[in-house]
Amino acid sequence: MHMMYFTEQPMSAYDAKAGLEYGATALNFSNSHYTPVEGSRLYNEYLEEYILAEEWGADGIMLNEHHNAPFCMQARTNMFAAILAAVTRRVKIVILGNPLPLSENPVQLAEELAMIDMISKGRLVSGFVRGGGQEQLANGVNPAFNRERFVEAHDLVQKTWTQPGPFRWEGTHYQQRVVNPWALPLQQPYPRVWIPGVLSKETVIWTAQQRYPYIALNTSIAATKTIHETYDKAATEAGYTAGPENFGYLIRVHVQDTEEKALANARQFMWMQGEFTGLAHPVWANPSGYFSPSGRRNFVEFAVGRAINPRGNPTFEQQVADTMIIAGTPSQVIERLKYLVRETRPGIMGIWANDGTVSKEDRRRCIQLLCGEVMPAIKAYGAELGLKDPWEANAPVHLRYSTDLAKVAAE
Amino acid sequence: MDVVWTDTVREVAGIKLHVTRAGHGQAVLVLHHDIGTVDRLPFYDALAARFDVLVPHHPGWGKSERPQWLRHPRDIAAMYAWLLADLGVSAVSLVGLGFGGWIAAEMASLAPEAYRSLVLVAPMGIKPPEGDIADQAIVSYVDYPRSGFHDQAAFAAIYGDVTTDQLEAWDIAREMSFRTAWKPYMYSQTLPHLLGGVRAPALVLWGDDDRIVPPGTGHAYAQALRQATLTTIPKCGHFAEMEKPDVVAGLTIDFLTHR
Numbered sequence: 001m002h003m004m005y006f007t008e009q010p011m012s013a014y015d016a017k018a019g020l021e022y023g024a025t026a027l028n029f030s031n032s033h034y035t036p037v038e039g040s041r042l043y044n045e046y047l048e049e050y051i052l053a054e055e056w057g058a059d060g061i062m063l064n065e066h067h068n069a070p071f072c073m074q075a076r077t078n079m080f081a082a083i084l085a086a087v088t089r090r091v092k093i094v095i096l097g098n099p100l101p102l103s104e105n106p107v108q109l110a111e112e113l114a115m116i117d118m119i120s121k122g123r124l125v126s127g128f129v130r131g132g133g134q135e136q137l138a139n140g141v142n143p144a145f146n147r148e149r150f151v152e153a154h155d156l157v158q159k160t161w162t163q164p165g166p167f168r169w170e171g172t173h174y175q176q177r178v179v180n181p182w183a184l185p186l187q188q189p190y191p192r193v194w195i196p197g198v199l200s201k202e203t204v205i206w207t208a209q210q211r212y213p214y215i216a217l218n219t220s221i222a223a224t225k226t227i228h229e230t231y232d233k234a235a236t237e238a239g240y241t242a243g244p245e246n247f248g249y250l251i252r253v254h255v256q257d258t259e260e261k262a263l264a265n266a267r268q269f270m271w272m273q274g275e276f277t278g279l280a281h282p283v284w285a286n287p288s289g290y291f292s293p294s295g296r297r298n299f300v301e302f303a304v305g306r307a308i309n310p311r312g313n314p315t316f317e318q319q320v321a322d323t324m325i326i327a328g329t330p331s332q333v334i335e336r337l338k339y340l341v342r343e344t345r346p347g348i349m350g351i352w353a354n355d356g357t358v359s360k361e362d363r364r365r366c367i368q369l370l371c372g373e374v375m376p377a378i379k380a381y382g383a384e385l386g387l388k389d390p391w392e393a394n395a396p397v398h399l400r401y402s403t404d405l406a407k408v409a410a411e
Numbered sequence: 412m413d414v415v416w417t418d419t420v421r422e423v424a425g426i427k428l429h430v431t432r433a434g435h436g437q438a439v440l441v442l443h444h445d446i447g448t449v450d451r452l453p454f455y456d457a458l459a460a461r462f463d464v465l466v467p468h469h470p471g472w473g474k475s476e477r478p479q480w481l482r483h484p485r486d487i488a489a490m491y492a493w494l495l496a497d498l499g500v501s502a503v504s505l506v507g508l509g510f511g512g513w514i515a516a517e518m519a520s521l522a523p524e525a526y527r528s529l530v531l532v533a534p535m536g537i538k539p540p541e542g543d544i545a546d547q548a549i550v551s552y553v554d555y556p557r558s559g560f561h562d563q564a565a566f567a568a569i570y571g572d573v574t575t576d577q578l579e580a581w582d583i584a585r586e587m588s589f590r591t592a593w594k595p596y597m598y599s600q601t602l603p604h605l606l607g608g609v610r611a612p613a614l615v616l617w618g619d620d621d622r623i624v625p626p627g628t629g630h631a632y633a634q635a636l637r638q639a640t641l642t643t644i645p646k647c648g649h650f651a652e653m654e655k656p657d658v659v660a661g662l663t664i665d666f667l668t669h670r
Contacts, residue, residue, distance in 0.1 A: 142594065143589060283551055288548075288586035300575065300579055301575055304553055306575075
């Protein structure tokens with residue numbers, strides 16, 4: 001099992017009252033509340049913590065990207081990935097992911113990722129995402145073509161990595177005269193691609209069709225099982241049997257030496273909850289055309305306040321009770337994680353460990369206990385259950401590199 | 412006089428277009444707003460009492476099929492020119508409402524001698540000299556149409572409590588607006604340079620409280636066109652034909668009759 005450390009990199013040093021007064025801390029909440037001195041401090045602290053996570057034993061560092069919001073300081077995930085490529089030695093650098101539709105030039109992305117892979121000596125995992133609705137608005141990218149751009153940009157990056165240039169790309173959303181970057185990934189045929197997601201069934205099916213692992217982002221156990229069923233069905237149709245190496249799961253976990261302290265800090269996970277559920281306008285999160293047409297009718301009712309949020313808005317206590325958040329001492333956390341692992345059987349686990357305004361000392365103690373005690377115990381348990389990650393399972397990077405398709409199809 | 416409307420479906424560019432038609436006489440093509448249109452409006456009835464009025468649903472809006480390839484209001488303009496050719500109507504006058512005004516302006520710029528006259532009601536399509544066109548992407552489905560009315564009672568008279576069907580139609584209309592006018596949002600950088608050839612006389616109407624397209628844009632239109640009259644409607648928002656149907660119909664009928 002692959003276990004990785006994640007933080008949203010919260011820019012928590014702003015006037016929370018101003019955000020509450022404005023009624024949203026996404027997209028349009030003014031960056032006049034941003035303090036670069038604090039931003040500089042936090043970037044460097046988070047970087048130091050990634051290095052500690054490697055030192056203390058994490059298999060991977062998971063990175064992501066958001067825009068125009070204090071809940072995530074990473075505006076360019078490739079920036080941190082590039083830094084980590086140089087300052088770490090062992091951990092996988094797991095980008096989950098680059099928002100492909102935001103790119104006007106996917107060839108540039110392919111180049112940057114190839115550079116990161118070479119500098120890190122082959123430690124890149126290059127995840128891709130559609131990007132949330134707010135990311136489209138923040139970057140001026142048409143939400144109505146989001147899925148088309150995602151698929152086309154992926155195909156262009158994949159071709160750039162695998163087919164010798166120069167070639168020309170005349171697509172629907174991208175046209176490139178000369179694709180011939182002098183930077184290619186070290187890992188062959190190309191770095192592993194993992195696809196994280198929350199809601200969209202279409203993305204689960206597309207991911208299974210590529211044979212890429214799907215990383216469920218802190219979905220409920222029931223929703224995670226539904227995702228697996230959807231994936232399994234599409235995998236069978238594509239001619240292979242999905243296993244734990246095709247699934248990942250991200251869960252919020254905070255560990256401290258005492259349960260009391262762990263619970264107090266874990267409450268900080270609620271700091272950003274409003275970003276997804278209440279503190280942004282629904283039409284920012286789901287601009288027209290971004291959402292699946294099948295959800296249109298329910299969404300418009302929610303957006304004008306006639307229906308409840310389809311994602312719900314559970315309390316902290318409810319989320320702890322439902323194993324959506326885990327907090328406690330290492331032994332307490334190990335017990336809950338074992339339950340979760342038994343139920344969802346992932347080969348890849350992301351541990352989202354610190355959020356909001358947890359102190360530097362507590363963040364670091366959390367990472368130490370997590371990487372030093374929790375992760376080894378869960379990895380051992382995962383091995384008992386036969387939960388292999390994509391490397392352990394020697395899984396093909398993409399469906400096209402499968403050697404078992406005929407066998408499955410013949411069965 | 413009772414106005415009898417007939418719904419038809421016409422295939423243009425492989426797309427089934429919903430077209431509503433009523434009345435006799437001079438042909439008038441009415442092009443609706445970015446938010447689509449309700450089936451019947453007093454404004455449409457007033458025009459149909461005097462003219463042969465055609466009200467299509469834009470491709471992708473309302474009951475018209477979506478062309479996946481559609482990218483710009485100029486594409487819609489070409490589809491409507493095709494529709495008029497198929498219908499065999501000539502010397503058509505164009506009445507364009509907001510976003511529909513932009514389409515009408517594109518049609519006229521592409522065929523400077525083809526149309527008898529133009530009535531543009533607060534048209535989008537030109538970058539406002541001051542301010543910006545209000546962006547649907549930032550506000551709720553109800554807030555956007557509301558912002559186009561000076562008097563909220565006029566909004567309520569047409570949309571009432573707003574049905575879920577209407578919300579869904581607005582979401583689809585919004586998606587089509589994004590698909591055709593996302594960037595730059597709701598204007599063309601080339602249109603103002605292409606309007607000077609248009610031979611048809613134009614009446615440009617603007618509500619004095621238009622919070623969607625800044626009224627200064629009317630001056631830009633009047634300057635870009637050869638023969639344009641700019642008339643301001645007091646105490647009126649962007650959706651002028653819905654808010655002040657008698658005034659807008661009166662000015663339109665007068666203009667189309669005497670030109």
